[in-house]
Amino acid sequence: MVNVAILGFGTVGSGVAEVLTKNGGLIDQRVDDLLRLKYILDVRDFPDSPYKDCFVKDFSVIENDPEVDIVVETIGGAKIALDFTTRALKAGKSVVTSNKELVATHGYELLQLAKEHGVSYLFEASVGGGIPILRPLTSCLAANELTQVTGILNGTTNYILTRMIKAGLTFEQALKEAQDNGYAEKDPTADVDGHDACRKICILAALSFGQHVYPDQVPTEGIRNVTLEDVAYADSCGYKIKLLGRCIRQPEGKVCAFVAPHLVPASNPLSGVEDVFNAIAVTGNAIGDVMFYGRGAGKLPTASAVVADVIDIAKDLKRDHRNEWGPGATDLVVSPDIITSRWYVRAQAPVDQVRLACGDIQLLARAGAPAGEVAFLTAAMTEPQIKDKLQSLDVRSRFRVLD
């Protein structure tokens, strides 16, 4: 018998309970043991829940019960969740989580703590929702030196951009629609400003390159500055605007990581990833490019990933299931200033002035462009170089092109 406790009966926590129940028979078969949901911790009462006998309000009940083998943390945030995760690991219980904020900010120390206590800390659901990505990175691609990870990591912003592209909605209209459909929070900051994608690229960078990358080391730009004009110009040259999290291996073990809107060419499979779907492209020195695609959020998809981690631990409680990476460092993460790419620019300026400033450019057209508006793609250069060239121009938008 393997006993599980769920912390937090919100969307993901209740999804985990549902999957454990619905697929209980096949899960027990795969674990080759009985997996039992023993506790659910929540401050609220759920008198009508089918799990009503499992609810407790005091974490120490779980912490002190030697029968509990695996704790599923689906509280979110980095305060109570940090406290409970720390205490669970110290009590010799493995912890599984979907909490990207906690992993991105405290992953290294929690992995160390798990190691010290001979237990596991797994977090497949923290990136890409249900998409299998972390375990493939560390096992199926283990024969590779990984060089790059590029992902559409946030479903909310991808939904908003898709609606701007396909339905011609403005950012504000598309955000409102996303909120009405439950795809965006009332306070959409974490999604719209790229913080959620930032946490996920930190986790991907740590697993791919072996050292903790902290969110505050990663330059992050959201999608508030993407306009319908930009969407139309991008479309005219066969590109889609996507919010990408990227990490790129650098010499001497350094890492370049950033989050920003990009123009993605139609030939890149990331350009076809629409609505709330996520996709993560990984480049390795043997495999070349692979891509993982699916629902990046949602109750049951996320629960699917959480329960996969639970099964993995439960199959062999004594086995070493550790993800592991080294500590971060202030000089580990290098600025994306070194990455050259072509640039998309929209400006209010005469074409002659633009050519004088930027040299060889590819002009773009859109229906209904006002007099004096110009949009173009540049040759490949770094961000300081393009900034320098554009300084005399009235620039309205500037995004990288993913080549």
Added chain:
Amino acid sequence: MVNVAILGFGTVGSGVAEVLTKNGGLIDQRVDDLLRLKYILDVRDFPDSPYKDCFVKDFSVIENDPEVDIVVETIGGAKIALDFTTRALKAGKSVVTSNKELVATHGYELLQLAKEHGVSYLFEASVGGGIPILRPLTSCLAANELTQVTGILNGTTNYILTRMIKAGLTFEQALKEAQDNGYAEKDPTADVDGHDACRKICILAALSFGQHVYPDQVPTEGIRNVTLEDVAYADSCGYKIKLLGRCIRQPEGKVCAFVAPHLVPASNPLSGVEDVFNAIAVTGNAIGDVMFYGRGAGKLPTASAVVADVIDIAKDLKRDHRNEWGPGATDLVVSPDIITSRWYVRAQAPVDQVRLACGDIQLLARAGAPAGEVAFLTAAMTEPQIKDKLQSLDVRSRFRVLD
């Protein structure tokens, strides 16, 4: 020290040696032991190879060397490979292979043999080349009851179809080009007639649904009957023609599996999979749809998957790494006759006669269609139903639509 022997120094075998060498440092780190390439079995001489000291011509040297822990079988076919795999497993050595023919035809018995001898038989590289798919199916998606797998499983046919769609080449021209580029064999039968895709869908079905599915139980249609006319009509309604391997869970543990060209709508991410790339879409009752995408063949991508299996075994030689499934049965696999779908039909017939025969249809158009040619999409129905409706018509092509 973990010792590896490679059987067959062809494309994949030499790729495995190359990856083991090139990424040796990081592989040893991931295994937490020294992984050594001890033998390469090949009948040919390679006096200038950097591995020249490893070559042997007699399998019994490997079979009888107790130092050899892992045998990599990259011979192909189901004769010598079967003999050597059987002997290696009986000698207590784990076996890793990219040999889809052997796994599809003898997987059950070889997995049983591995189990009896407490060793592993792994074959991630047998499906999707380097794409991580088998391990994600059995571990990351373990919380799901899987209901469907749909894949573009053969790079050669996908390359041919892509060149027909994009460059307007006929099947014969595209095949010739694929042969000139080394993407197709001189005898292209196994690829073009769908046998390679068939073997792969058998392996996917066995892992997803738990019982061995034999290639001769799976109705298989290749792409020889796909014409440029069909490609043009499909394009006119936003579809791409793709060769799909499909398996679908049926009631009472039965399986429906088949290989056939399909019209795939642009909204389905499989439609964007071009050239020699493969992609596998999996549906589970918690995760919904996920897709895995990458290079389905090639020296280093395939070697990447082989070496990942080697690492997995080497990390813990005593651990149970078994894939496992039950025996096949003559009544396990049900005919795709029960699967309803819309159909694409091209015929030489008056439209009135077609409407009379097929009822509600969506007519398609293409530039330069000769008089009397008609192409259309039907309502959803089974194959016996559509055959019955079409029997009085002069039908030139008929393919399923993937909805």
